[in-house]
Amino acid sequence: xxxxDFALPxxxxxxxxxxxxxxxxxxxxxxxxxxxxxxxxxxxxLALAHDLPVFQPEKLRDPAAVEQIRELRPDLIVVVAYGQIxxxxxxDIPQYxxxxxxxxxxxxYRGAAPIHKAxxxxxxxxxxxxxxxxxxxxxxxxxxxxxxxxxxxxTAGELHDRLALLGREAMEETLRRLSxxxxxxxxxxxxxxxYAPMMKKEDxxxxxxxxxxxxxxxxxxxxxWPGAFTYWNGQLLKIGRTQAEKGADAVPGxxxxxxxxxxxxxxxxxxxxxxxxxxxxxxxxPAGDFLRGTSLSVGARLGG
Numbered sequence: 654x655x656x657x658d659f660a661l662p663x664x665x666x667x668x669x670x671x672x673x674x675x676x677x678x679x680x681x682x683x684x685x686x687x688x689x690x691x692x693x694x695x696x697x698x699l700a701l702a703h704d705l706p707v708f709q710p711e712k713l714r715d716p717a718a719v720e721q722i723r724e725l726r727p728d729l730i731v732v733v734a735y736g737q738i739x740x741x742x743x744x745d746i747p748q749y750x751x752x753x754x755x756x757x758x759x760x761x762y763r764g765a766a767p768i769h770k771a772x773x774x775x776x777x778x779x780x781x782x783x784x785x786x787x788x789x790x791x792x793x794x795x796x797x798x799x800x801x802x803x804x805x806x807x808t809a810g811e812l813h814d815r816l817a818l819l820g821r822e823a824m825e826e827t828l829r830r831l832s833x834x835x836x837x838x839x840x841x842x843x844x845x846x847x848y849a850p851m852m853k854k855e856d857x858x859x860x861x862x863x864x865x866x867x868x869x870x871x872x873x874x875x876x877x878w879p880g881a882f883t884y885w886n887g888q889l890l891k892i893g894r895t896q897a898e899k900g901a902d903a904v905p906g907x908x909x910x911x912x913x914x915x916x917x918x919x920x921x922x923x924x925x926x927x928x929x930x931x932x933x934x935x936x937x938x939p940a941g942d943f944l945r946g947t948s949l950s951v952g953a954r955l956g957g
Contacts, residue, residue: 654678656694659813660733662821663754664696667731668703670825675725676706678713680736714740722746729831732786733820741788751786752827754820756813758782758798760846763791768816769809770849773874775866778802779812781820783827785838794838797830799823806896808876854879861906861956865897865923884957885949893929893937900924906956911949913941918955 655664656679667674677700685692693701700707710718719742722730730751732739744751757767759782764770771779780800784793799819803812830836857879859868872881872895881892883906896915903909903919910917915926931937932947943949 654730654735654739655696655733656680656736657734658695659756659817659820660696660735660754661699662817663731663733663824664699666821666825668705670828672828674705675727676708676721678708678710678722678735681709681711713737713743719743719746731824733824738790739786744786744788749831752796752824753784753786753791753793754824755782755784755791756816756820757849758800759784759791759795760841760843762849763846764849765851767849768813769852769874771874772803772807772809772812773870775870776803779816781816781823783823784841792841792843794840796836796838797823797827799826806873806894808873810877852879857881859883859892859956861918862921865900865920865925868920868925869895869897883955885953885955887957889933890955891931891933891937892927893931895928896926898924898926904954906954908949908951908953908955911940911944911951913939913944915940916944916949 664677677696679694679696679700682691682693682697684690697707697709708721710721712718719740722743723746727747729749730743730747732751732753739751755767757771758778758780762770778800780798782798783796784791785796787793799822801815801819827836852875857875859871859881861868861883872892875881883890883892898917900917900919900923901909905919905921907919908916909919909924915928916930917924917926928940929937930940930943
């Protein structure tokens with residue numbers, strides 16, 4: 654069970670391992686793009702390319718969907734970013750349960766956006782966890798964890814791609830241990846948990862009164878989606894690649910320098926060098942190119 658790109662490496666790993674895949678459950682096709690063209694999810698495309706049976710129930714809790722799963726008689730259900738909550742009626746079907754790949758080192762960052770939140774919070778280490786699913790939200794017993802460092806300039810999108818591959822490795826190790834009888838489940842310590850809710854577009858609005866280092870983490874944690882932004886002359890201005898630097902004291906949101914190396918903006922502490930900028934409806938541009946086409950200059954105020 655899986656839907657987006659993050660689930661592809663794990664599914665590919667199961668295929669290459671020769672696992673007897675009785676079926677692939679994924680979200681229904683959805684309209685995409687300006688033309689609202691009905692588009693299959695990435696997992697469906699990969700499954701069909703390997704002639705695997707695909708099931709796309711609108712709601713997994715519907716009795717008909719639950720009965721479909723029962724008829725497949727799975728020994729185990731592997732779940733990666735499926736996008737629907739598995740009801741107890743499904744969790745109880747497979748002999749070996751339902752094992753999920755989650756993109757954090759549980760119990761840290763339970764929830765829908767663990768990758769974004771880890772970067773936004775300035776974490777230096779994250780990873781993936783396989784867990785035995787229960788009725789709670791990412792509260793099941795831990796099976797295998799794999800850690801990795803987060804680069805100081807790494808975006809959520811870049812980390813996403815690395816963790817997807819790490820998820821495949823963690824699931825392969827989980828299944829090896831399950832097969833040879835050495836897999837052990839470890840209860841989560843709820844006292845060490847924290848939550849990573851789904852990101853919204855408004856989470857990208859920059860508050861220039863915050864320290865530059867925190868804004869830098871916000872920018873890269875929301876890249877590529879939903880993206881960080883501010884306002885200039887009443888226009889929405891998207892902020893791309895950034896660096897936090899020591900800088901002069903100025904009113905937060907004020908442009909203190911602007912050249913080919915970047916637009917430096919005063920923050921509550923230090924300055925943020927913005928290396929890529931994008932006005933709504935325009936292309937993302939390096940700072941030098943952006944400045945040649947606009948009137949943004951030293952002394953301008955951002956925010957609003």
